[in-house]
Amino acid sequence: MTTYIEAIRQGLLEEMRRDPDVFLIGEDIGAFGGAFKATDGLMEEFGPLRVVDTPIAEAGFTGLSIGASMMGMRPVVEFQFSDFMSCAFDQITNFAATTHYRLGIPVPVTFRAPTGGGFNGGPFHSGCPEMYYVHTPGLKVVAPGTVYDAKGLLKASIRDDNPVIYLEHKHLYRRLKEDIPEEDYVVPLGKASVKVQGTGLTILTYGAMLHACLAALELLPDHRGAIEIIDLRTLLPFDQETILDSVKKTGKVLIVHEARRTGGIAGELTAVIADQVFEYLDAPIRRVTAPDTPVPYAPPLEDFYLPNGSDVAKVASELLAY
Amino acid sequence: MSETALSTHDSEVSPNRDVLLKMLRYMKLHRAIESRLEIAYRQGKLVGPLFVGTGEEAIGVAGAVQLGAKDVIFPSHRDLGGFLAKGVSAEQVFLHYLGRKDGPTRGRDANLHFGVWEHRVGSFISHMAATVPVAAGAAFAIKSRNQAHVVLCYNGDGSTSRGDWHEGLNLAAVLELPIVYVCVNNQYAYSTPLSRQMAVDTVAERASGYGMPVQTVDGNDALAVYRAMQPAIARARGGLGPSFVECVTYRMTGHGAHDPADYVPKEFFEAGARTDPIEQFTNWLLSSSRVSPFDIDAIVREIEAEVETAWAVAEESDYPDGPETLEGVYAD
Numbered sequence: 001m002t003t004y005i006e007a008i009r010q011g012l013l014e015e016m017r018r019d020p021d022v023f024l025i026g027e028d029i030g031a032f033g034g035a036f037k038a039t040d041g042l043m044e045e046f047g048p049l050r051v052v053d054t055p056i057a058e059a060g061f062t063g064l065s066i067g068a069s070m071m072g073m074r075p076v077v078e079f080q081f082s083d084f085m086s087c088a089f090d091q092i093t094n095f096a097a098t099t100h101y102r103l104g105i106p107v108p109v110t111f112r113a114p115t116g117g118g119f120n121g122g123p124f125h126s127g128c129p130e131m132y133y134v135h136t137p138g139l140k141v142v143a144p145g146t147v148y149d150a151k152g153l154l155k156a157s158i159r160d161d162n163p164v165i166y167l168e169h170k171h172l173y174r175r176l177k178e179d180i181p182e183e184d185y186v187v188p189l190g191k192a193s194v195k196v197q198g199t200g201l202t203i204l205t206y207g208a209m210l211h212a213c214l215a216a217l218e219l220l221p222d223h224r225g226a227i228e229i230i231d232l233r234t235l236l237p238f239d240q241e242t243i244l245d246s247v248k249k250t251g252k253v254l255i256v257h258e259a260r261r262t263g264g265i266a267g268e269l270t271a272v273i274a275d276q277v278f279e280y281l282d283a284p285i286r287r288v289t290a291p292d293t294p295v296p297y298a299p300p301l302e303d304f305y306l307p308n309g310s311d312v313a314k315v316a317s318e319l320l321a322y
Numbered sequence: 323m324s325e326t327a328l329s330t331h332d333s334e335v336s337p338n339r340d341v342l343l344k345m346l347r348y349m350k351l352h353r354a355i356e357s358r359l360e361i362a363y364r365q366g367k368l369v370g371p372l373f374v375g376t377g378e379e380a381i382g383v384a385g386a387v388q389l390g391a392k393d394v395i396f397p398s399h400r401d402l403g404g405f406l407a408k409g410v411s412a413e414q415v416f417l418h419y420l421g422r423k424d425g426p427t428r429g430r431d432a433n434l435h436f437g438v439w440e441h442r443v444g445s446f447i448s449h450m451a452a453t454v455p456v457a458a459g460a461a462f463a464i465k466s467r468n469q470a471h472v473v474l475c476y477n478g479d480g481s482t483s484r485g486d487w488h489e490g491l492n493l494a495a496v497l498e499l500p501i502v503y504v505c506v507n508n509q510y511a512y513s514t515p516l517s518r519q520m521a522v523d524t525v526a527e528r529a530s531g532y533g534m535p536v537q538t539v540d541g542n543d544a545l546a547v548y549r550a551m552q553p554a555i556a557r558a559r560g561g562l563g564p565s566f567v568e569c570v571t572y573r574m575t576g577h578g579a580h581d582p583a584d585y586v587p588k589e590f591f592e593a594g595a596r597t598d599p600i601e602q603f604t605n606w607l608l609s610s611s612r613v614s615p616f617d618i619d620a621i622v623r624e625i626e627a628e629v630e631t632a633w634a635v636a637e638e639s640d641y642p643d644g645p646e647t648l649e650g651v652y653a654d
Contacts, residue, residue: 023466049466055496060455060489067459070444071394073466075459090449090486095456098447102431105439106653137651161653 011154026078062088082113097138118171145210147178152187192239200226215309251282352403375400377574380599384547416636423642450481454490461499480511508573529566541569
């Protein structure tokens with residue numbers, strides 16, 4: 001059995017062995033092996049020029065990774081927490097995302113960002129910043145929700161010629177365990193995965209919320225076969241075809257995300273569904289999300305903030321009864 | 323800054339005649355291209371703003387002429403001479419300014435925001451100092467691959483107040499990267515004079531804090547810039563790490579062609595005019611008999627023809643079609 005974080009470590013290790021242009025850069029990733037140990041042992045094998053410890057300078061090492069990628073290398077940046085990507089926002093959105101459009105040269109950087117709440121990390125260690133980047137053409141944004149996808153999406157991100165934001169969910173690091181193939185595989189970017197098939201309600205989700213949706217299914221034993229759960233896996237570009245095919249079949253939609261409500265991807269998905277398959281809808285499109293507040297610290301506050309299986313089950317049963 | 327004559331000590335390293343002629347040619351071409359653009363701007367033929375490097379031509383050129391084809395340069399918006407010395411043509415510059423489909427960004431970006439990567443010329447963006455860490459990354463790739471190439475990164479004094487500048491210099495020093503940072507210190511960040519930008523006397527003091535050799539030179543003295551750049555480039559090429567060269571100069575226009583620069587005292591412009599880098603360099607070349615008046619006439623005629631032909635070609639060329647907006651967002 002492999003954990004989610006071990007799958008990430010293996011993905012890095014295998015890509016570094018496969019391609020000498022792949023290198024890792026970030027804070028405390030070398031001798032220390034990373035704040036979450038995703039790079040444990042890699043400096044011993046690859047040395048300090050391929051596992052590069054940096055000063056606390058997110059804009060600096062992000063810019064550095066962009067310049068190295070322009071020269072044909074494939075940097076994998078580790079942000080210690082996805083919250084700290086804001087320090088490098090300019091480099092990511094204005095430099096990395098526009099370089100191919102302006103200069104016609106690829107910027108194959110992968111930005112790994114430990115994301116999400118569920119461990120009382122408070123306002124600056126628990127955020128879900130994906131939508132800042134989903135709003136930026138030129139980037140791709142992925143968010144694995146399973147061990148298999150954690151490895152396969154990471155390898156695909158590293159091999160992709162565009163800057164990719166890879167949001168790995170901290171809450172899943174050691175809680176998720178799966179048997180995954182020993183041989184090399186990738187999970188293509190831009191493809192959703194139908195995790196559970198059903199005929200009466202489509203639930204669209206990603207990241208740790210996939211597991212809240214699966215928990216909701218356990219709370220609704222009478223509705224087995226009615227609920228379809230789709231893991232988006234890639235948020236930019238999202239898999240419109242899989243989403244619309246499912247909605248045409250079920251006629252009802254619930255969107256679940258840990259990111260805040262206003263400007264969350266639920267809004268964009270709702271617009272596309274309403275625009276493309278309105279006549280198939282049998283109920284209002286509903287969403288379960290975090291509220292529009294900073295992520296709070298105290299357990300009762302964070303428990304209230306984070307969507308859970310009961311929240312999803314409640315709205316799902318309302319929709320099924322609609 | 324003192325207004326000294328060109329440094330002509332025989333003991334100092336001096337470029338050979340071919341290099342001297344090349345320097346003169348690119349400095350003059352820089353000014354000729356931008357003079358043509360100023361005319362076009364006044365005629366309303368430029369679709370966007372214009373920022374020129376009049377009076378600052380020595381700085382980009384004296385560094386870039388020392389580079390090879392695989393060395394990398396990240397110029398900023400007053401360093402057109404650096405683009406030219408690395409192989410970018412007048413025609414590419416005009417196509418770019420006019421937003422034409424055959425230009426280096428196919429109409430995507432404006433003014434000097436472009437690069438031609440086949441010549442290893444990177445593009446800066448409007449967010450000043452953003453290229454400082456990016457250029458460090460190009461140098462990191464060179465170091466990782468154990469190559470002997472170098473990177474030159476140009477920025478104005480204004481950008482040295484931004485965080486990216488400080489993070490980039492620090493990373494370059496800590497990682498001992500093969501790069502030379504050049505500050506085009508024209509003493510103004512848009513309307514803000516140096517005294518309101520920093521509480522130290524020189525930009526070099528800021529750089530020095532990161533642990534790299536620094537020099538401050540007269541940026542209007544092409545030979546002095548050349549001589550300051552030479553050991554800095556050699557140090558980078560030898561794998562000994564980054565250096566910093568501050569070139570003090572005068573911004574002889576407003577921030578852009580739209581800016582009358584009423585906030586600049588007239589003594590400043592007078593001092594800049596007295597130390598015009600092209601004039602000083604030309605006088606020295608002639609007085610030291612390194613070139614003849616015929617050599618200079620030939621360069622002037624060649625540049626005039628090149629600029630007029632390039633402008634005519636660019637002006638006749640097509641704009642991109644509107645729907646091309648959608649192309650090239652992603653690499654396939």
